[in-house]
Amino acid sequence: MPLIINGENSEFCYEYHKPAQLHFGNTKVSGWKDVEITGESIEVDNAYNGSCNMTIEGKTIEIGTGNKHADNPYTFKSVENFDLISTDNDKKSNSINFPYTLRALPNGICDFIVIDDALKSTKLYRNVGEITLNGSENWYNFTDLSDIHYRTMVIPSITKGSNAIYRCTHFVTSNPVLLKSYIYLGSSVLGITFNLLKEDFPTLSTWTDFLAEKAAENNPVKVQYLLEGPIITDLPYQAVKQYYPQTNIFTNATVQPILKGKFMIIDI
Known part of the structure; x- marks a missing residue:
């Protein structure tokens, strides 16, 4: 629930808009809540300053026209060698480069990267050869x-x-x-x-x-x-930043991956 001061909703945080919780006994009075957002790009409102969990799922598209056959082939385009960018739409931004190819099969099984903020780890999962x-x-x-x-x-x-x-x-x-x-x-x-x-x-x-x-x-x-x-590979961990009061996260990949983020936002 929101923290109400002088009849108005207020933000409960510490330092410069970092997440905090206020409890009365075992009941949370004010603080953060977790939200999960999915898309080729992500917009987060009421975000704290901090970092988040992120999964980046691969995609493959086939480019061609007409019936596919030996003399009329299609080409594959997959997510590859991209930057994951987070910004506050003003002065702050953060970019992480992933020089990898993330593929996907027609049934939806794909390669993906998991960035775990709690464990401070990044892992690449390859499911497609x-x-x-x-x-x-x-x-x-x-x-x-x-x-x-x-x-x-x-x-x-x-x-x-x-x-x-x-x-x-x-x-x-x-x-x-x-x-x-x-x-x-x-x-x-x-x-x-x-x-x-x-x-x-x-x-x-x-x-x-x-x-x-x-x-x-x-x-x-x-x-x-x-x-x-x-095939699971450990990658160097770099935090995916989230910024107060709004965060946008996207990539510069030619074929856009699917982003799945988990964020702490102000519970107002």
Whole structure:
């Protein structure tokens, strides 16, 4: 509840607008409350001076037009190498650089960074792997799958999860048999599986030659996939500042991440 002095709401704090609590017995009379705000940018009203918890979630967009296929690929753009900026919209600001790529899969699973103000820690959680193909990989199990498809697999250096979710630049992902080449969605083995249309890729060498050609054109086939488990990396901790009386937090990333912040604000 607010602190009322001379009939007006008053702010209860110490020093220069830092959070404090006033209790009567076990009952809070005045002080702060916690709020959680999510968005590509965040605006916090009635903020104290201090720091906050923040989670930064990755995102990947696919850029292209028409039906995706070997000769009409899409490109991936993800959150990468960005500054997280907090400001009071006047004279105060703080910036933290994150020289990392944060990806996301179509089902919403993503890489993310957690900045914990209480523990004074920053951790990077990687859930999405990416492999860039050039034809030199150890392709195996080139088998006659059906009247229209051959099947072949490659094992990425960072282990994928079983029944992995995929996205691919040059091929669609699918479970059913299609009259086109596609990356097999939901493969339960360690390999990333392609079902190749026989009329396009009648031999394994035609497939690896295609991959080498696209790589030489600086347009390589890329696959993003679900990792077997998260890879967690400790990063240097830097506080995400919040400013009295208002704080705006945003990034300068080309592809904007999702920000999830937890803030102490004045309970008025």
